[in-house]
Amino acid sequence: MIRKIRKAAVIGSGIMGGGIAALLAGAGVNVQLLDIVPFDLKEDEKTDPAARNRIVNAGLEASLASSPALFFNKKDAGRIKTGNLEDDIQNISECDWIIEVVVENLGIKRDLFAKIEKLRKPGSIVSSNTSGIPLKDICKGFSKEFKRHFMGTHFFNPVRYMHLLELIPGADTLPEILDFIAAFGEKNLGKGIVWAKDTPNFVGNRIGIQEIGAIMNAMEEDGLTIAEVDAIFGPALGRPKTAIFRLADLVGLDTIVHVCKNSYDLCPDDEQREALLLPGFVEKMVDKNLLGNKTGAGFYKTELTPEWKKIRKILNPSTMEYQDLVRPTFPCIDAAKKKETLKEKIDCVLNGDDKGAKFAWKMATNSFLYAANRVPEIADTIVEIDNAMKWGYNFEMGPFELWDAYGVQAAVERMEKQDLKVPAHIKGMLEKGNTCFYKLERGIQYYYDFVSDAYKPVPAGKNMVSIAAAKGNRKTVMENNSASLVDIGDDVFCIEFHTKMNALNEEIVDLMGDALDYVDKNGAGLVIGNEAGGVPGAFSAGADLAFISRLCHEKKYAEIDVFLKKAQAGVQRIKYAAFPVVAAPYGMVLGGGCEICLGADRIVAHAELYMGLVEIGVGLLPAGGGTMNLWKKYITALPAKTAKDTDLAKFFVPAFMNIAMASVSMSAAQARGNGFLGQADRIVFNRDNLIGEAKKEVLKMVDDGYIPPARQPLIVMGDAGQGMVNAEIFNLLNGKFMSEHDAFLARRIAYVMGGGDVKTGSTVDEDTILKLERDAFADFCKQEKTIARIDHMLKTGKPLRN
Template sequence: MVRKIRKAAVIGSGIMGGGIAALLAGAGVDVLLLDIVPFDLTNEEKNDPAARNRIVQAGMQAALATNPSLFYSKKDASRISTGNLDDDIEKLSECDWIVEVVVENLKIKRDLFKKVAKVRKEGTIVTSNTSGIPLKDMSQGFAQEFKEHFMGTHFFNPVRYMHLLELIPGAETKSEVMEFLARFGERNLGKGIVWAKDTPNFVGNRIGVQGIGACIKFMHEDKMTIPEVDALFGPALGRPKTAIFKTTDLVGIDTMSHVAKNSYDLCPDDEQRDTLVLPEFISTMVDKKMLGNKTRGGFYKTELTPEWKKLRKVLNIDTLEYEDLERPTFPCLDEARKKATLKEKLTCVLKGDDKGAQFAWKCQANAFQYAANRVPEIADSIVEIDNAMKWGYNFEMGPFETWDAYGVEEAVERMKNEGLDVPANVTQMLAKGKKSFYKLENGIRYYFDFSSGEYKAVPVSKNMVSIAAAKGNNKTVFQNASTSLVDIGDEVFCIEFHTKMNAINGEIVDAIDKALDYVEENGAGLVIGNEAGGMPGAFSAGADLSFVSKLCHEKKYAEIDAFLAKAQVGIQKVKYAPFPVVAAPYGMVLGGGCETCLGADRIVAHTELFMGLVEIGVGLLPAGGGCMNLWKKYMDALPGRTVKEVDLAKFFVQVFMKIAIAAVSMSAAQARDNGFLGLADRIVMNRDNLVGEAKKEVLKMVDDGYVPPLKKKLKVIGNAGQGMVNAEIFNLLNGKFMSEYDAFLARRIAYVVSGGNTGEGSEIAEEAILKLEREAFVDFCREEKTIARIDHMLKTGKPLRN
């Protein structure tokens, strides 16, 4: 029997249960979402189905109302049916996977599983999303067949956005069940799989909450402030901007306290147990319901002034009063800001001699100790711990990778000099002459395995193609400061961007042209793809605005036109290359990045796709073929004969609006609804597999006997379209969705997309629309308001509405 998940049940409709249900629905699974019948029903309500389902319906509505959305598309909600555990429990017999997400109480969970065991069909997988209760306690006394199909699946919140899925097998879980859920979680749900042991809080929270507890303890001891700690433990150390305390506000201070207490209570032999005893002010905050973002404040809060301006406040831990937030800094952070790579930044912060650097080292050394001492207690390898922290806490480097970046021997020597204990397994590793936790040989990444005392290959998905590994195996064809062309095997090459935010500049445009020539002579096809740490990341945030700004200020309009012409020629060369070109976008795909994808034969996109032509926000329009290729994408979606008969106005307004209001998709599903992805384009759940899946698409197109598209004239709406959108512009102006300058830009955008001064139904050459794009772009560059928008974006990162 081939195991499949056609229908799943989620029991518990809180924010976690709703998130799991939304994720499963987005993966194409039919979902039954169940919760309890309310205890406070009147006699009349006891016979009312709506009243009996009040709790689950409230949970469903809360999931639909979340922002950012837990759903890739609100349409996915149609796959979810709701019910209660009294009236609908028999429906569990229809399910292939049952996920329990109820309150962290052993008796409640065991009572629920007794009910589930009576109705589930043989072979159905049952998992608990517990973060602390041992699986053996939950399954004790159940039938053997139930135990063989029972395990832990610990999702992280918010479920859609957190890459980590911890899998925890029970003592008697069948290996085929474990392997199946790992495959399904990785491929269908897009998660990074970490194998954890049945220990309290598993891997991510065991390491993560101890790290938070240690930082709070040391902060108290060293008289540091909350803003100072967060300044240090942010991007300079490869951590998210939310650092320590903003992250805790997101998670909930009560949740963090519960996890810390759970570790303390259930891990009596933990050598760092004292760091899990949180200071008294944390208990006071919990008592006062100062729980973070779920309440009116936690470590931080935002207040509105009478002028409706937002003021950020931060907690004074001595007085428990909020004070104005002042952004602190330290010499080590000032130096780190000047560095390009994370390793260089880490060196500045962890090896500096100022107060901030000393504190950062104290916390990081503690993290080194704790992580090393948890192998093999909570996981069998350092890889599981590093991945858990990267995927569950959005660290760019896990603790062992950070240790490598610092220098293992150097860190150990410093720890010894400061009287800190060095974990025995690390001492033994160094005694064997092994001086790093990871190494790269012939494109293969290895990790040091404490149990065998040898290096082993880091496990990777068979669907994954690593650009970094190919580079490590000397497969780089050429590279410059902005881009690389890499051989990724089977005569397929990948062009990778590596500018800041992967912004498109002249060097990238030239490199794409060079790559196309190379692949035509030496390869079967090309992938346009990047690798980047963290989520969502940026495939490309658009054109290099600083370059455009410089040319605008210097009034070098001929150079602007020449740059655009070169970019357009490059995009057209991609479109009509004699081999398949597949773009593999993820995260931010804006402006020129979006235009690059629209020029490809096919798009293989990650589910988290924030895609749009946003140039109007900086006073410009898409002029790398974006206006033309979005219109073309809409037209190509129609059968050939239909194009002659279709009402072009319906499509023209949609294309115009996408550009005029800078519409950005909040997911790949929405990008498809917006017309940026066509029916032939694919959506991939797991970003780790994106380049590999794009490569597969290239090879499939080659196997299918790829024929490049024929260049043909485009049917346009002409003057009729320009008159039509005036009403739309008027409405947007009246609703204050658009400024007068936006309206000025929008009218010119309508002129370009419609094909210029021509009649409805006219057919014009692609080059004619491309020329209209360039002319409009250059004219906009002459406008002071456009220059102001560009400079404001460069200075603040935010659009100016002038």
Template sequence: MVRKIRKAAVIGSGIMGGGIAALLAGAGVNVLLLDIVPFDLKDEEKSDPAARNRIVKAGMDAALASAPSLFMTKKDAALITTGNLEDDFDKLAECDWIVEVVVENLKIKQALFKRLEAIRKPDAIISSNTSGIPLKDMSAGLSPEFKQHFMGTHFFNPVRYMHLLELIPGAETLPEVLAFVAKFGEKHLGKGIVWAKDTPNFVGNRIGVQGIGKVMQLMVEDGMTVPEVDAIFGPALGRPKTAIFKTTDLVGLDTMSHVCQNSYDLCVDDEQRDAFVVPEYVKKMLEKKLLGNKTRAGFYKTDLTPEWKKIRKVINPATLEYEDLVRPSFPCLDAAKKKATLAEKIVCVLTGDDKGAKFAWKMAANSFQYAANRIPEISDTIIEIDNSMKWGYNFEMGPFEVWDTYGVEAAVERMKTENLEVPANVMAMLAAGNKSFYRLEKGVKEFYDFASASYKAVPVNKTMVSLAAAKGNNKTVFENGSASLIDIGDGVFCIEFHTKMNAINGEIVDTIDQSLDHVDANGVGLVIGNEAGGMPGAFSAGADLAFVSKLCHDKKYAEMDAFLKKAQDGIQRTKYAPFPVVAAPYGMVLGGGCETCLGADRIVAHAELFMGLVEIGVGLLPAGGGCMNIWKKFVSALPAGTAKDMDLAKLFIPAFMNVAMAKVSMSAAQAKGNGYLGLADRIVFNRDNLIGEAKKEVLKMVDDAYAPPAKQRLLVMGNAGQGMVNGELFNLLCGKMMSEYDAFLAKRIAYVMSGGDVNKNTMVDEEAILKLEREAFVDFSKEEKTVARIDHMLKTGKPLRN
């Protein structure tokens, strides 16, 4: 039997259940979302379907209204059918996978599974999203056949954005069921799979909450403040800006406290069980309902002055009074800012001698101890623990990777000096001459396996192509400070950017040109892709604005035009190369990054894609072929030979509005709706597989006897398009949706995109539009308001509306 998930059910429509339903719908699965009938129905409401479905409707409405959105596109909601557990329960018999997300109450879960056992179809998978109740207790008394198809599938909130999916086998779960859910979760839902044991809070929350609890306890003892802790445990240590206390506000103090209490109650043999006891000041905050973002006051809150000015406040744990937030710093953080790599920043912080550095080291040593002592209790290897913290908590490194970064031997010696207990398994590893948890051997990343006392290859999906592993295996063809060309096998090469935010600069433009030469002589195709950190990351945040700003201030307009011409030539050469070029974008794909993708033959995009031509925000326009190629993308989607017979206005206005309003997609599905992705382009849900899938696309095109597209003249709207745009701009100005300067810029953008001073349905050479792009870009750069926008963006990271 070939197992498929055509219809799934989610029982429980809270924020987690709604998120799981939205994710499944985004993967194209029909979903049945059920919840209970309200207990407080009046007699006249008991036969009213709307009243009986009030709870599930509220859950669905909340999922649709969530910000950031739980849905890839709101259209996915059409795949979700709602109902209640009394009137619609029998519909669960049609489902291939049923996910339980109800209240954490053993008796309620047992009763639900007993009902499911009677109606589920043979081979239907049942899973629980619980983290605090053992699977064996929930499935007690149920049939062997039910238990064979029962397991834990623990998603992290918000479901769409958190990469982690913990899978927990039951004692009797069939191996083929586990393998299927793992493959489906990885490929179709885009999740990073971690195999967890049936222990309280599994892997991610067991490690993560212990770390948060310990910090909360020792913060006051060591004389640290809330903002000082968050400053230390942020990006300098490879963690999110939300650090410790902003993360707790986001999750909710009540939720965090519940997970802590659950761990304390169930982990009776944990040597650090006391770390799960929330401090007295947190208990008082809970009593006062200072729960975080959900109550608009937690460790932080925002007050408004009579002048509507926002003032950030932070709580003083000693007094529980809110004080003005003063952003702290430490010498170790100041020094870390000057370091180039995350590894250097981490070492800088953990080896410093100021108060913040000493606290950071104390917490790091504690995390080293705790993580090592959890093997094999909660997971068999270090990989599950590191991946859980990276994928579930958005850390850039897990505890064992941080330990390697510091130096295992050096950390152990320091721990001994400070009379800290070193885990026995780590001491045994060092005694055997093994000095790191991870190593690279012949391009293969290996981890130290405590059970076998040997190194083993880190398991990876066969589809996955790791640029880091390829570089470690001496597959770098050439590189410079901004980009590399890497041999990823089978005659396919990959250009990788590595500037800050992967911004496009002159060195990258030159590298693309050199790479095309090399592939032409030595390969069959090219991928443009990166592996830059965290989620969502940045494929490329656009052109190097600092470089553009300097040209503006120095009034080097001829040099600016030459740079633009070189960039355009590179993108044109990419488009018409004699071999396939596939772009593999993810995360932020803005401005020049978007133009780079539009110049490729195909796009294989990650599902989380924030893509757009945003140059108007800094007073410019797309001048790397963006104006031309977004219009070309719209026109080329039409059946061959029909363009002249179509009302092109229906295409021109949305194509123009993409640029004039700096529209950015909130997902790859939206990017397709905006016209940035065409029918031949693909969406991949798992970013780990993105480079590999792009490589597969290149090889498929080669196998299909790829021939480069013939350069043809482009059909444009001419003066008619510019006239239509003027009406749209008038409406936007009246609605105060754009400034006068935005309208000035937009009129010129319309002029460029429509082909200049030509009539409707004129065929023009691509080079003519590219020349119009360059001329407009240079003219804009001479405007004071444009220079002000660029400098404001560089200074604040925010657009200036002037």
């Protein structure tokens, strides 16, 4: 029998349960979402289904209204059916997977699982999303058949965005169940799998909560402020901007306190147990309901002045009063900001001699030693711990990777000078001449295994193709400062960008031309994709605006035209190459990055896709073929024989509005709805597999006998399209959704997309529309308001409405 998840039950409709239900629905699973019947029903409500389902329906509505969005597409909510645990619990008998997400109370969980045991169908998988209660206590006394299909599946919040899924085997869980859920979680739900042991708070929260507690206590001991700590433990150390205290506000201080208490109570032998006793000011905050974002105030809060200006405030733990936030700095942080690589930034911070650097080193040693002492208690290898912190807390490096970046031997020598106790297995590793936790050999990454005292390959999914590993195996064919062409195997090559935010410049355009020539002679097909960039990262944030700004200020319009011709020629060569080209976008795919994807034969996109042609925001239009190719994406979905008889206005207006309103999708599902992805394009949930899946698509197209598309003239809206959008522009101007300059730009965009001064239904060759793109772009560059928009974006990172 081939096991499948067609229907799942999620019991508990809070933010976590709602998030899991939304993720499952987005993956095509039908979901039964259940919660309790309200305790406060009036007599006339006790038989009213709507009243009895009030809690679960409110939970679903909260998930639909959540920001950031928990659903990839709100239409996915149609796969979710709500119910309550008295009237509808029997529906779990139809489910392949039953997930418990109720309050962290052992008695409540055991009562619920007793009901589930009686109703579930044989063979169905049952899991708990508990964050700390031992599984052995939850399932004690249940049948063997139940225990064989029971395990922990610990998602992290917000479920859609956090890559981590901890899997915790029960003592009796069947290996086939563990393997199936791991594969389903990785491929269908897009998660990074970490295998945890049945220990309190598992891996991510055991390590993460200890660090938070240790830093809060050390801050009080060393006399630092909340703002100073957050300045240190942010991007300079490869951490998110939420750092420590903004993270606590995001998670909720009540949750932080609960997880700390859980670790303290259940880990009596933990050598750092006292770090879990949080400072007194935390208890005062909880008493005052200062829990963070959920209550509107925590360590930080935002106040509005009478002029509606937002003022950021920060808590002074000594006085328990809020004061204006003054962002502190340290010499080590200032130096780190000037460095390019994370290792260089880490060297600045951990080797500095100012107060911030000394505090960073003190807490780094705490992290190193605590993580080292948890192997093999909570996980068998260092890989699980590093991945849990990267995927569950959005760290760029886990503790062992950070230790490597500093230098294992150097760190140990420095710690021993401070009389810190270094674990025996760390010293044993060094004594054997092994000076790093990870190493790359012949394109394969290895980690040090303390059990065998040897290096082993880091586990990787069978669908994963690593550009970094290929480059480490000397498979780079050509490169410059901005891009590389890499052999990723099976005669498939990959163009990788590596500028800041993967912005497109002349070097990238030049390499793309050379790469197409090389693949034409030596390869079967091409992937365009990147790996670097964090979460969500940027496939490409668009053209290099600094370059465009310089040309505008210097009035070098001929050079602008030459650059655009080269960019258009590159996209057109991608479109009509003799071999398949597949784009693999993720995260931000804006402007020129979107144009490259529109030029590819196929798009294999990550589910988290923020895609759009946003050039109007800087006073320009898509002129790398984007205006033409978006229109082409819309009309090529029509059968050729019926295209001329179709009301093209139904296609023209939404295609035009995508550009005129700088529409950006909030997911790949939305990008498909917006017309940027076609029916032949694919969506991949796991970003780790994106390059591998794009490569598979190339090979499938080759195997199917790839035939490049033929150049054909495009049917266009002509002058009727321009007249049609004038009404839309008028309404947008009146509603103040568009400025006069926006309207000026939009009218010209409609002229370009419509094919110029021709009649509706005319056919126009592609070169004509590309020339219209270039001319409009150059004319826009002459506008003072456009130049102001470009310069404002470069200076502030925000659009200017002028």
